[in-house]
Amino acid sequence: MLVKIILGNLRHKPLHTTLSVALLALSTGIIALLLSMQTQIEQKLERDLQEIDLVLGAKGSPLQLVLSAVYHLDAPTGNISMAEVEKVKKHPMVKQTIPLAYGDSYASFRIVGTDSSYLHKYEAKLKNGRLFQDDLEVVVGAAVAAKTGLKLGQTFHSTHGEAEQGEIHEHHDYVVVGILEATNTVLDQLVLCTVSSVWAIHQPHDTESELASEHAGHDHEEHDHEGHEEHDHEGSQEELTALLVKFRSPMGIMTVPRMINETTQMQAAVPALEINRLMGLMGIGTAALQALALAILVISGFSVFITLYNRLKERRYELALLRSLGCGKGQLFFLLVSEGFLLAALGFAGGQLLSKIGLAYVNQASNEFHFSFHYNWTPSEGWVLLGSLLVGILAALLPAWKAYQMDVSAVLADPS
Amino acid sequence: MLSTNQLQFEYPDGKSFVFPDFQCSKGETLLITGKSGSGKTTLLHLLAGILQPSKGTVWIDGTEMVKLRGSALDRFRSQQIGLVYQKPHFVASLSVLDNLLLPTFFGKTKSAPEHLNALAEQLGIEHTLQKKPAQLSLGEQQRVGIARALVNTPPILLADEPTSALDDENGGRVFELLQEQALKNGASLLIVTHDNRLKSRVQRQIQIH
Numbered sequence: 001m002l003v004k005i006i007l008g009n010l011r012h013k014p015l016h017t018t019l020s021v022a023l024l025a026l027s028t029g030i031i032a033l034l035l036s037m038q039t040q041i042e043q044k045l046e047r048d049l050q051e052i053d054l055v056l057g058a059k060g061s062p063l064q065l066v067l068s069a070v071y072h073l074d075a076p077t078g079n080i081s082m083a084e085v086e087k088v089k090k091h092p093m094v095k096q097t098i099p100l101a102y103g104d105s106y107a108s109f110r111i112v113g114t115d116s117s118y119l120h121k122y123e124a125k126l127k128n129g130r131l132f133q134d135d136l137e138v139v140v141g142a143a144v145a146a147k148t149g150l151k152l153g154q155t156f157h158s159t160h161g162e163a164e165q166g167e168i169h170e171h172h173d174y175v176v177v178g179i180l181e182a183t184n185t186v187l188d189q190l191v192l193c194t195v196s197s198v199w200a201i202h203q204p205h206d207t208e209s210e211l212a213s214e215h216a217g218h219d220h221e222e223h224d225h226e227g228h229e230e231h232d233h234e235g236s237q238e239e240l241t242a243l244l245v246k247f248r249s250p251m252g253i254m255t256v257p258r259m260i261n262e263t264t265q266m267q268a269a270v271p272a273l274e275i276n277r278l279m280g281l282m283g284i285g286t287a288a289l290q291a292l293a294l295a296i297l298v299i300s301g302f303s304v305f306i307t308l309y310n311r312l313k314e315r316r317y318e319l320a321l322l323r324s325l326g327c328g329k330g331q332l333f334f335l336l337v338s339e340g341f342l343l344a345a346l347g348f349a350g351g352q353l354l355s356k357i358g359l360a361y362v363n364q365a366s367n368e369f370h371f372s373f374h375y376n377w378t379p380s381e382g383w384v385l386l387g388s389l390l391v392g393i394l395a396a397l398l399p400a401w402k403a404y405q406m407d408v409s410a411v412l413a414d415p416s
Numbered sequence: 417m418l419s420t421n422q423l424q425f426e427y428p429d430g431k432s433f434v435f436p437d438f439q440c441s442k443g444e445t446l447l448i449t450g451k452s453g454s455g456k457t458t459l460l461h462l463l464a465g466i467l468q469p470s471k472g473t474v475w476i477d478g479t480e481m482v483k484l485r486g487s488a489l490d491r492f493r494s495q496q497i498g499l500v501y502q503k504p505h506f507v508a509s510l511s512v513l514d515n516l517l518l519p520t521f522f523g524k525t526k527s528a529p530e531h532l533n534a535l536a537e538q539l540g541i542e543h544t545l546q547k548k549p550a551q552l553s554l555g556e557q558q559r560v561g562i563a564r565a566l567v568n569t570p571p572i573l574l575a576d577e578p579t580s581a582l583d584d585e586n587g588g589r590v591f592e593l594l595q596e597q598a599l600k601n602g603a604s605l606l607i608v609t610h611d612n613r614l615k616s617r618v619q620r621q622i623q624i625h
Contacts, residue, residue, distance in 0.1 A: 001518070005509070012508060321506070321507070323490070325518050326491055
């Protein structure tokens with residue numbers, strides 16, 4: 001019966017109720033959307049950056065290097081020479097390095113030359129097929145396969161650069177030999193092959209015969225490509241785009257980056273530092289939006305308050321009647337607070353709907369970043385729920401208190 | 417059934433009333449008369465436990481009302497006393513039927529549907545049950561108000577100026593309905609009024625100054 005009374009009252013003034021709910025939905029929706037996006041971006045940034053202590057690349061903006069080499073979100077700063085890379089690999093502090101060579105793409109997905117350690121780092125598993133071994137064999141990430149429909153055995157041409165339109169390297173066919181399971185990391189968005197594949201593509205075309213004779217003595221199927229790289233590199237012009245480095249101990253971060261920045265042609269960027277800086281910058285933007293949303297939340301609290309307070313005046317006979325029929329003071333108080341609570345709950349539900357729609361819209365608009373937000377609940381949204389319920393209850397407190405204090409006799413005796 | 421002893425009430429603004437002692441037995445009808453402002457409604461509210469007396473006490477069926485407080489008092493009132501007002505008030509957003517069920521909900525009494533239907537029939541409002549109170553005529557609303565007072569078959573019926581705003585015919589009808597129902601349920605009926613037309617129809621009367 002109490003529920004009927006509560007619902008009935010909210011339905012009685014549909015316009016006021018709708019306004020309050022709409023304002024609450026708007027504010028909680030914005031806050032939830034921002035929180036969800038921020039949490040997901042932070043999680044993704046941290047996940048991809050695990051175990052990468054240092055990134056080496058051409059001199060330029062360290063943030064660009066990190067974005068480009070760790071997250072594959074930006075264009076590279078340039079190339080680094082294998083000679084210098086070899087020196088770093090031999091440094092006693094260095095535990096593991098992963099080479100990256102890129103510059104081409106397929107259907108806007110980046111083609112990256114690397115070795116199997118890159119896949120092991122992200123614990124990638126093959127869904128179909130096998131790992132690349134020869135040049136021009138590729139393994140594609142889960143999202144790439146899903147979007148482009150590439151299948152095992154299929155061949156394709158790469159496009160120079162990152163855009164969908166560009167010069168197509170028509171002379172070389174890539175062939176898909178493996179497709180990865182989704183890893184929820186940057187690998188999902190990449191097409192992976194050997195480093196030498198990338199070099200092969202970019203050799204000028206009239207030296208093809210030279211290449212052919214150079215490799216005449218080698219049987220490619222039998223070589224481990226690591227070995228192949230090693231003996232060719234001293235004195236060759238082959239370059240990498242970036243090198244991912246892991247140290248044996250944290251001491252490495254103290255000494256190595258400075259050494260590289262000051263004594264080599266390369267720059268060393270510490271991903272953790274750059275990303276923290278980026279998140280700090282991002283934080284400022286979201287903070288401004290959140291402040292706006294909070295302002296709307298406060299206003300919606302007022303709206304709930306005004307709705308309930310006004311209704312109180314109109315309802316005083318009803319409420320006095322309920323008291324005379326046996327409704328206790330506390331019950332009446334509870335009734336009114338529940339109305340605020342219900343308005344807040346409805347507002348929150350509406351806000352959830354709005355924020356999911358918002359996420360869908362963002363997913364669509366940011367297609368080029370190949371990052372989609374999931375719709376699941378993030379823990380920070382729990383705070384949004386608590387906050388909106390609190391607003392609803394607070395807004396209802398004064399009207400509820402007035403109802404509690406009501407002089408029943410006076411109201412009933414009033415002849416109007 | 418109902419009796420008062422040295423009942424007095426003082427309002428915060430200084431206005432105070434002293435009421436004569438009286439009794440009302442089961443099945444009896446008592447008219448409480450007096451000019452406007454003589455404290456009739458105050459007395460009614462004291463009898464109903466809506467106001468606490470400054471001095472004195474009210475006894476209902478062996479229970480001393482002043483000893484009850486809070487939810488105990490609320491429930492006692494709901495079960496033992498039916499209130500009829502001059503102008504009936506309802507919960508506007510609920511149907512007539514739900515309005516009639518309110519006393520059972522708050523009084524924590526059971527309502528047998530047959531009882532409710534019989535009551536509705538007797539008062540000629542069975543066709544209004546699913547409507548909203550605002551959709552009813554004034555006469556129908558009044559009869560719903562009476563029905564509501566009777567839902568828990570309380571032993572005491574208190575009516576505050578039930579006929580004052582009505583014409584001779586309707587006023588007479590309402591009075592007859594009240595008497596009828598009181599008789600049926602063996603309840604005591606106390607009517608507070610300044611309506612002279614009732615004075616000739618009720619034997620027991622007390623006057624308040």
